[in-house]
Amino acid sequence: MKTASPFRELETDVPRVRVRFAGKDLMLRDGGNLAAELLAAGVLSFRQTPVSGAERGPFCMMGACFDCLVEIDGVTRQACMSEVTAGMDIGMPGTEGDVDA
Amino acid sequence: MLEADLLVLGAGPAGMAAARTAADAGLSVLLLDEQARPGGQIYRDVGNVPEDRAQILGSDYTKGRVLAEALDHPMIRHLTGTTIWQIEAGPRVSFTRDGAASSAKAKRLLIATGALERPMPVPGWTLPGVMTAGAAQILLKQSGLMCERAVLAGSGPLLYLIAAQMCRAGTPPLALVETQTFADRQAALRHLTGALRGWRLVAKGLGLLAEIRKAGVPRYTGASAIAIEGKVQAETISFTSGGKRHNLECATVLLHHGVVPNTQAARSIDVPHHWNEVQQCFVPEKDGWGRTQLPDVFIAGDGAGIGGATAAQLQGRLAALEIACDLGKTTPADRDRNAAPLKRQMETELAARPFIDKAYPAFREALLPADDTIVCRCEEVTAGDIRRYAGLGCLGPNQTKAFGRPGMGPCQGRYCGLTVTNLLADESRRSQDDTGYYRIRPPLKPVTLGELAAMTDLETDEQEPVT
Numbered sequence A: 001m002k003t004a005s006p007f008r009e010l011e012t013d014v015p016r017v018r019v020r021f022a023g024k025d026l027m028l029r030d031g032g033n034l035a036a037e038l039l040a041a042g043v044l045s046f047r048q049t050p051v052s053g054a055e056r057g058p059f060c061m062m063g064a065c066f067d068c069l070v071e072i073d074g075v076t077r078q079a080c081m082s083e084v085t086a087g088m089d090i091g092m093p094g095t096e097g098d099v100d101a
Numbered sequence B: 001m002l003e004a005d006l007l008v009l010g011a012g013p014a015g016m017a018a019a020r021t022a023a024d025a026g027l028s029v030l031l032l033d034e035q036a037r038p039g040g041q042i043y044r045d046v047g048n049v050p051e052d053r054a055q056i057l058g059s060d061y062t063k064g065r066v067l068a069e070a071l072d073h074p075m076i077r078h079l080t081g082t083t084i085w086q087i088e089a090g091p092r093v094s095f096t097r098d099g100a101a102s103s104a105k106a107k108r109l110l111i112a113t114g115a116l117e118r119p120m121p122v123p124g125w126t127l128p129g130v131m132t133a134g135a136a137q138i139l140l141k142q143s144g145l146m147c148e149r150a151v152l153a154g155s156g157p158l159l160y161l162i163a164a165q166m167c168r169a170g171t172p173p174l175a176l177v178e179t180q181t182f183a184d185r186q187a188a189l190r191h192l193t194g195a196l197r198g199w200r201l202v203a204k205g206l207g208l209l210a211e212i213r214k215a216g217v218p219r220y221t222g223a224s225a226i227a228i229e230g231k232v233q234a235e236t237i238s239f240t241s242g243g244k245r246h247n248l249e250c251a252t253v254l255l256h257h258g259v260v261p262n263t264q265a266a267r268s269i270d271v272p273h274h275w276n277e278v279q280q281c282f283v284p285e286k287d288g289w290g291r292t293q294l295p296d297v298f299i300a301g302d303g304a305g306i307g308g309a310t311a312a313q314l315q316g317r318l319a320a321l322e323i324a325c326d327l328g329k330t331t332p333a334d335r336d337r338n339a340a341p342l343k344r345q346m347e348t349e350l351a352a353r354p355f356i357d358k359a360y361p362a363f364r365e366a367l368l369p370a371d372d373t374i375v376c377r378c379e380e381v382t383a384g385d386i387r388r389y390a391g392l393g394c395l396g397p398n399q400t401k402a403f404g405r406p407g408m409g410p411c412q413g414r415y416c417g418l419t420v421t422n423l424l425a426d427e428s429r430r431s432q433d434d435t436g437y438y439r440i441r442p443p444l445k446p447v448t449l450g451e452l453a454a455m456t457d458l459e460t461d462e463q464e465p466v467t
Helices: A034-040 B013-024 B051-057 B064-069 B133-143 B157-168 B182-189 B192-197 B199-214 B264-268 B309-326 B332-351 B353-359 B383-391 B397-404 B417-428 B449-453
Strands: A007-009 A016-021 A024-029 A069-072 A075-078 A089-091 B002-009 B029-032 B076-079 B082-088 B092-097 B100-111 B115-117 B130-132 B145-147 B150-154 B175-178 B224-229 B236-241 B244-249 B252-256 B259-261 B273-276 B281-284 B297-299 B374-376
Touching (some): A007 A034, A024 A034, A034 B133, A034 B145, B002 B013, B002 B309, B013 B029, B013 B064, B013 B076, B013 B309, B029 B100, B051 B133, B051 B157, B082 B264, B100 B309, B100 B449, B130 B133, B133 B157, B133 B252, B150 B157, B157 B175, B157 B199, B157 B252, B175 B236, B182 B192, B192 B199, B192 B353, B259 B281, B281 B417, B297 B309, B309 B332, B374 B417, B383 B397, B383 B417, B397 B417
Parallel strands (some): A016 A089, B002 B029, B002 B100, B029 B076, B100 B297, B130 B252, B150 B175, B150 B252
Antiparallel strands (some): A007 B145, A016 A024, A069 A089, B082 B092, B092 B100, B236 B244, B273 B281
16 A cells, blocks of 8 residues: 655665555565654554644654664564564554553 | 764764764764764754755755765764664663664763754644744655645744745745844844854845745744634634734644753753743753763754854864863864864854844743643643643642643653743742752653564664674
8 A cells, every 4th residue: 555655765676575554565675664664654643642642753863762663573662763664563652452552 | 782982862963963973083983863864953864865845855955965975984884764762870771673673772862962942832722733943844855745724833944945845836925923122123233243153044034034035935024923723634723913803714834932952862861951031941060072961972054053054063062172182082282173163163153143143032822722622642731731730839830731631741841841831930939940850760761562572683684783
């Protein structure tokens, strides 16, 4: 699945692997930065805040803001500090009653 | 436990330069960094960037390759993908790597954790699609990703750099919304002599502006009342410039009004800091070598005060020379001889700084945001909330936590600390120094129980460090 993304990839001929994000299959660059690859695939909202439920996405891309938190195989992680691997199952914190973010 | 003569935190320009200088002096160096490859944020992934990206990024970026390559030295052990979560006396650090906790100690510690984007709280800055300008740079450096239909808002040379890079990549920004005013430019002219001594930097800036103009990117200056709107994600940015209200449709908003020292690591071990009025941030107290008031702890690079990548590198080298002398590897005479050219270079490097700081000051409305603007992104606490706490008698940033949890979310105050201090200082008519800052405690970054349970001794399963 490829959604329209406001980001353009300079190199498109790259090996991709299948991952699941919020129940949808995505083809992301193997070994790429998870936050960047999700943005490239058109995913802008990564989670909902525990306070108001507002949607959030990457803000600083350097591991400082914690806005790009996702749940990778059940563990809350910073997407911008994670690498894409085949078969990753990624959930959006806040959407399934998660309150620990 | 891993041991070395020198522990360096952060593999950006300061950390990389310090590691090599120390290794050359005969010290064993353990360099710990969060990223998978050396470079820090300014030289992120510089060692393996494809040629097309290198062209877009320019030579100021690719010159970082030399520093990254210099880490290949028998006395340097570079641990990548390493998240530090505790620093203690010793000096000793605890960290997580490959899903397991571990620790290391050394005779000296050099903190080279660099800078963060100065928080720019404006209405709508928490919407998906709003990022820091630095984030856009990282997307380009590491992932070859360009923001299409982006508006850049704020002030400072980094905005021009990224705008020029976007033009080179064929995806020019829709507009530059610049907050600096004509009065700022007039004030900066008083520092023209310094700017002329640091002419290289100024010439670089003019070159970038020429590229932006050639690409036909509209520039709005003296912008105020900036607000970003959108239902779920950023859709428009509105602002006042030239006496008119503007409303631009866009997909991405990139914010930037300077960078500030990342003080988390130093504060966690009680290194004293003081307020720098010109740069509007806290800086650690240190001597000319970067030594803090804790005699075995040094700080170099933007984390010690904003000076840019070249100054950071020079500071890293100076700190390493002093540490080598401290540990008896060189004589004070040799140290001084090696330091002299570095210090001269540093003076030239910093000469244009007062001009830049005055010409592109922080955006006032974002230093003291309007009441309904969120300042703590994690706990969604507004500027009005902070003012209300002050009115109720709240004395300082640490007490605000009891009132409404600002600074207690996952980012641990990294993106609200300065704003909360500023708001409280303004409300109580006290200085930022008197108002103080959040107390930073370990863990500096989250660590899971599983990672703690998997605590390993890295020395046993990897190469022995050279001592």
